[in-house]
Amino acid sequence: MNYGHALRFGLHLPSDADCGPGRLVEVAGLAEQWGLDLLVVPAGTAGDDLEPSTVASWIAAATVSPGLVLEARPATLHPAMLARAVASLDRLTEGRVELAFRGGPPTAASGTADSVAALGEEIAVVRELWNVLDRGLGRFTGRFYRLAGAEKAAPAHDVPISVDGQGQDLLRLVGLRADEWSTGCDAVTLTQGNRAVDEAARGAGRDPREIRRRITIRGGFGERTGRFTGTAADWVNDLLPLVVEHGVGTIVLDAVERDVAAGFASEVAPALRAAADAVLPRGWSGARVRRSAVRARRLPGIDYEGAPPEMAEVVEPGDPAYARLRSGYLRGGAPGIILRAATNEQVTQALAFARRHPGVALSRRSAGHGVSGRSTNDGGIVIDVSLMNAIEVLDRKTRRVRIGPGARWAEVAAALEPYGWALSSGDYGGVGVGGLATAGGIGYLARGHGLTIDRLRAVEMVLADGSVVRADDSENPDLFWAVRGAGANFGIVTAFEFEADDVGAVAFARLTQDAGDLERYLVEWGRAVEDSPRDLTSFVIVAPPRGGRPALAVSRTMVDSSDPETVRARLEPLAAISKVYAQDIVITSYAAAMDNASDDPPVSHGEPVSRSGLLRHVTPQFAAAAARVIRSGAIGWFQLRSVGGAVADVPADATAYAHRDATFSLVVMGGADEVVDRAWARLSPFLDGLYISFESSLRPERIAAAWPPRTLSRLRELKSVYDPEGVFGDNFALTPAANHPGGSTP
Numbered sequence: 001m002n003y004g005h006a007l008r009f010g011l012h013l014p015s016d017a018d019c020g021p022g023r024l025v026e027v028a029g030l031a032e033q034w035g036l037d038l039l040v041v042p043a044g045t046a047g048d049d050l051e052p053s054t055v056a057s058w059i060a061a062a063t064v065s066p067g068l069v070l071e072a073r074p075a076t077l078h079p080a081m082l083a084r085a086v087a088s089l090d091r092l093t094e095g096r097v098e099l100a101f102r103g104g105p106p107t108a109a110s111g112t113a114d115s116v117a118a119l120g121e122e123i124a125v126v127r128e129l130w131n132v133l134d135r136g137l138g139r140f141t142g143r144f145y146r147l148a149g150a151e152k153a154a155p156a157h158d159v160p161i162s163v164d165g166q167g168q169d170l171l172r173l174v175g176l177r178a179d180e181w182s183t184g185c186d187a188v189t190l191t192q193g194n195r196a197v198d199e200a201a202r203g204a205g206r207d208p209r210e211i212r213r214r215i216t217i218r219g220g221f222g223e224r225t226g227r228f229t230g231t232a233a234d235w236v237n238d239l240l241p242l243v244v245e246h247g248v249g250t251i252v253l254d255a256v257e258r259d260v261a262a263g264f265a266s267e268v269a270p271a272l273r274a275a276a277d278a279v280l281p282r283g284w285s286g287a288r289v290r291r292s293a294v295r296a297r298r299l300p301g302i303d304y305e306g307a308p309p310e311m312a313e314v315v316e317p318g319d320p321a322y323a324r325l326r327s328g329y330l331r332g333g334a335p336g337i338i339l340r341a342a343t344n345e346q347v348t349q350a351l352a353f354a355r356r357h358p359g360v361a362l363s364r365r366s367a368g369h370g371v372s373g374r375s376t377n378d379g380g381i382v383i384d385v386s387l388m389n390a391i392e393v394l395d396r397k398t399r400r401v402r403i404g405p406g407a408r409w410a411e412v413a414a415a416l417e418p419y420g421w422a423l424s425s426g427d428y429g430g431v432g433v434g435g436l437a438t439a440g441g442i443g444y445l446a447r448g449h450g451l452t453i454d455r456l457r458a459v460e461m462v463l464a465d466g467s468v469v470r471a472d473d474s475e476n477p478d479l480f481w482a483v484r485g486a487g488a489n490f491g492i493v494t495a496f497e498f499e500a501d502d503v504g505a506v507a508f509a510r511l512t513q514d515a516g517d518l519e520r521y522l523v524e525w526g527r528a529v530e531d532s533p534r535d536l537t538s539f540v541i542v543a544p545p546r547g548g549r550p551a552l553a554v555s556r557t558m559v560d561s562s563d564p565e566t567v568r569a570r571l572e573p574l575a576a577i578s579k580v581y582a583q584d585i586v587i588t589s590y591a592a593a594m595d596n597a598s599d600d601p602p603v604s605h606g607e608p609v610s611r612s613g614l615l616r617h618v619t620p621q622f623a624a625a626a627a628r629v630i631r632s633g634a635i636g637w638f639q640l641r642s643v644g645g646a647v648a649d650v651p652a653d654a655t656a657y658a659h660r661d662a663t664f665s666l667v668v669m670g671g672a673d674e675v676v677d678r679a680w681a682r683l684s685p686f687l688d689g690l691y692i693s694f695e696s697s698l699r700p701e702r703i704a705a706a707w708p709p710r711t712l713s714r715l716r717e718l719k720s721v722y723d724p725e726g727v728f729g730d731n732f733a734l735t736p737a738a739n740h741p742g743g744s745t746p
């Protein structure tokens, strides 16, 4: 009998009364050094004095990688509190925790119908508290426990629950509710227990492979006096039948002697793994068999069982991690599966999986802040590269840095600051490198340093056919050209190489000004920016009068200088436009200005409605149209950002981002497409082109406006070479050129 689980080896930490905190940490540290997979933190450490979840936190802080099995005695702590403690520790340890119920409640004999029923309710309450997939408060009404509405607490991962013990009722409970059955190591108990557990599981529509089997053993090395004594080979002979014939997947040693634990970890564990591998060549997949409750949330059309087992993580709609990953910062989503890749190889595998699902939507996600893109979807596949977030300095002399797509710009800025470097990115530190650096990158240093893509020197990417290529000025130069402005059409970028800029202290000014005379404010703000040297870049949001408050202009301006006189000279024209209600001007680092992002997972619903346009000058005519739109209340957000300067120094045909002659980038956002479109119609006569990172409409005319005709036709040629079948069709998808093999009609 085999349940398909890779073998795990653990150590039961000592629980004797005189085992103090120092000794616990020492044993845990040794077990980690020896490479054991699990540390079992017993209920009743130090002679019953210490609360296991507190002990587990103590051990967690002193170790890095082993799983922590927190043993809880049923009915000693309210399950809602236990659930919260475990969830917190699981988050603090990034998913290392498991929960094990061991021994019956103190007042009832273990295994009696009532105690088992109470334990069943405990498990149900714990799961209810962890179930953040269903929104709202946790509720439960049972015979022993009642929750009238408790705040839920998400663990970092699907924390397995193990139950220890015997008796038909308890084994039935294991089959119905547990993820692991823990028992002694005699063959008869295992045979009978497995039968009962499997039967109960099948009866409840579960796959028995969902339930691991764990044994706890004692033993010694030296003279052979019985099972688990003698040499490591003797141990292996004793254990192998339990693994092969009884499906044991977790073996925990309960021993205080250091040499026994060391021998178990360094000799028995590898030899048993090898022996089991030899007997069961296809014995375990290592793939997690998901709980039936998770499988019940699967969506049609996706081959879940065929998901690549090598992924860093596969997240399904029933997994706890789904709540954190399903949506983006601005978009709500409900994808069918999220494949998290941490290497090029994994990206290739995820892409191959996606290509086996031709009718299913495919999205790519770096940090999930896409406005224009569709980094989430409904019912489709998401390839998530947020774990590829390393930031590495390749060469100090040339300021060459390599950055993963999942890094966020606040992290990039913080990593470059110690070198006195920066990369102009955007105005929000939570935005990801993957989405922004494949589109453009209009940041606070744009006028002096150009777009983010102007500092890009090479990319590594996975193409539609799964191949991994490098693109720079000499290798695949066409592709490199296309990636800088239309990257999402050509693959999944897995690494970016930039040449960072030398950037010292900067001035960062936040001004809130009267915009009662909207037209005048806009024209003068535009003129002040255009008249200013390039070391100034300014973004302004203009809001109509609301709730008795005057119309306001809220600007964020960076001056690439720390010289007070220069800063004053640059900011005075802006401050002079109208009355200043609030101001905050600091000399700081670029990294400090970018340190403005939340780490909370997004909880967005619905879709943003935004329109982007590029503008040469803020003329009185444009300002009049804009003021009408702002005052009408049709839109909720009106923002102008300065570009021009160094952005315009780059020839229009040098990158796929070609609208180099614009001086300003406009974005408006609102509630409904029709309403925003009507407002936009008043503004569009003044605009030329758009920036794909700020546009949510993917209508053909908007796609056509994203690139000038010559750029568009070159991009379409390249699309027919690199992605003729349109695998990457989620974000401003280009139609491959018709006259090319693989190309379609226009």
Ligand SMILES: Cc1cc2nc3c(=O)[nH]c(=O)nc-3n(C[C@H](O)[C@H](O)[C@H](O)COP(=O)(O)OP(=O)(O)OC[C@H]3O[C@@H](n4cnc5c(N)ncnc54)[C@H](O)[C@@H]3O)c2cc1C
Residues within 6 Å of the ligand: 328, 329, 330, 363, 364, 365, 366, 367, 368, 369, 370, 371, 372, 373, 374, 375, 376, 385, 405, 425, 426, 427, 428, 430, 431, 432, 433, 434, 435, 436, 438, 439, 440, 441, 442, 443, 487, 488, 489, 491, 492, 493, 494, 693, 694, 730, 731
């Ligand atoms: C609050 C906020 C502020 C912003 N401020 C600015 C700003 O100041 N300046 C500016 O230029 N932009 C700004 N943006 C827009 C931002 O640049 C884009 O939304 C960008 O796509 C977000 O990148 P991401 O990796 O977080 O997005 P994701 O949502 O992960 O991805 C968005 C899209 O990019 C593509 N993509 C993502 N990763 C990859 C990859 N590895 N390879 C190929 N394609 C990929 C996909 O089509 C995907 O749908 C802002 C957005 C927000 C939400």
